[in-house]
Amino acid sequence: MKKVVKVLGVIVVLLVVLAGGGVGYLYLAYPKAGAAPTWTVGKDAELVERGRYLANRIAVCIDCHSTRDWSKFGGPPIPGTEGKGGEVFPEEFGFPGTFVAPNITPAGIGSWTDGEIARTFTTGVNAKGRPLFPIMPYLAYRTMCERDVRAIVAYVRTLSPIENQVPESKPSFPFSLILRTIPGPPDPQPCVEPAATAEYGKYLVKLASCVECHTPAAEGKLIAGREFGGGREFPMPWGLLRSANITPDDTGIGKWTEEQFIGRFRAYADKELPVKEGEFNSIMPWTMYGGMSDLDLRAIYAYLRTQQPIANRVEPFTAKGQ
Numbered sequence: 001m002k003k004v005v006k007v008l009g010v011i012v013v014l015l016v017v018l019a020g021g022g023v024g025y026l027y028l029a030y031p032k033a034g035a036a037p038t039w040t041v042g043k044d045a046e047l048v049e050r051g052r053y054l055a056n057r058i059a060v061c062i063d064c065h066s067t068r069d070w071s072k073f074g075g076p077p078i079p080g081t082e083g084k085g086g087e088v089f090p091e092e093f094g095f096p097g098t099f100v101a102p103n104i105t106p107a108g109i110g111s112w113t114d115g116e117i118a119r120t121f122t123t124g125v126n127a128k129g130r131p132l133f134p135i136m137p138y139l140a141y142r143t144m145c146e147r148d149v150r151a152i153v154a155y156v157r158t159l160s161p162i163e164n165q166v167p168e169s170k171p172s173f174p175f176s177l178i179l180r181t182i183p184g185p186p187d188p189q190p191c192v193e194p195a196a197t198a199e200y201g202k203y204l205v206k207l208a209s210c211v212e213c214h215t216p217a218a219e220g221k222l223i224a225g226r227e228f229g230g231g232r233e234f235p236m237p238w239g240l241l242r243s244a245n246i247t248p249d250d251t252g253i254g255k256w257t258e259e260q261f262i263g264r265f266r267a268y269a270d271k272e273l274p275v276k277e278g279e280f281n282s283i284m285p286w287t288m289y290g291g292m293s294d295l296d297l298r299a300i301y302a303y304l305r306t307q308q309p310i311a312n313r314v315e316p317f318t319a320k321g322q
Contacts, residue, residue: 031131031183033123037115041154051155063285064101073273074286084162097171107161124183137209145191201303229310239319249309261301280317
C-alpha cells in the first residue's frame, strides 16, 4: 500500500512539474509578435486625414475606444469621449473573461512610440508585451498596408488627451494561457488603389471586420463555409441581436441595387435617432459607417456580390424576456 501511495505521489509531482513547465514555456515563448517598428510617422496633414477617415469610417477604432450612447440607434460615440476607452466586454456576454478597451488618447498611450502603437493593433501585443483579446480585430489589421498603419498612428497622435484610468483586461483561466498564442507578426500587404472594384472592396471589408460579425459562430469560432451569411448572435442587455445576411442571396442583399446598398448606409450617416429602452438597437456603428465615401461603399458592394450566396433568412432581434 505504501508503495502505491509513493508511486502516486511521484506521478502527481511529475504532473505538477510538467504543467508548470508548460505554463512557463507559454510565458517565455509567447506571444510571438516581433519587435515594434522603429519608424516615426510625423504630422503630415494628408496622412492624418487618411487616418481620421479609417479610424472613424472603416476600421472604426473610435467606436470601441469611446463611450457609446445606447439611447441612440447604433450607439454613436458621445462627443468629447473619442479615444478615452473604458468599454467593457464582460464574461456574462459570452467572453472568456472581462475585457476593457484601453485609453488610446495621449493621456493613455502618450509615452508609447509610434512603432509600439502600430505593433499593438497589427499584432495584438501592446507596448507592455501583453497579448490582447481579438475583439480588437488585429487578426484583420495585421494585413493592413503600411501607409494605412502609419495613417492611423498619425491620427491617434492628434486625439485630445482625456484622463481616464482604465482597468486591465482579465482573461479567465485557462484562456489566459491560450490567449498568449493568438497574436502573431504583422503581414502588411501592398496598398490597393482606391477604386469601385471588388479588389479594393475586399481590402476595406477586411479592415472593417465585416466577416467577424456577419458569419455565424460555434464555440467562439466562425463556421467555415458560412462567411457573410449572417445569424451570429450577440446577447445584449436589451435582447438578443443577430447579424444580417450580406451575401448575394435573396435572403441577403441579392435583390439590392448598388444605390439601395449605399442608401442604407446614408440613412444613418451621423444621425442620432433615439431608441426607447427595450426596443431594437444595433451594435453596428451605423452613424460611423454611414460616413464612408460613395467610392468605398461601391467597392464593398462589388466585393460582396462576388461571395457565395447563402440562403439564411435572419430574424434580427428577440427582445429580452421573449
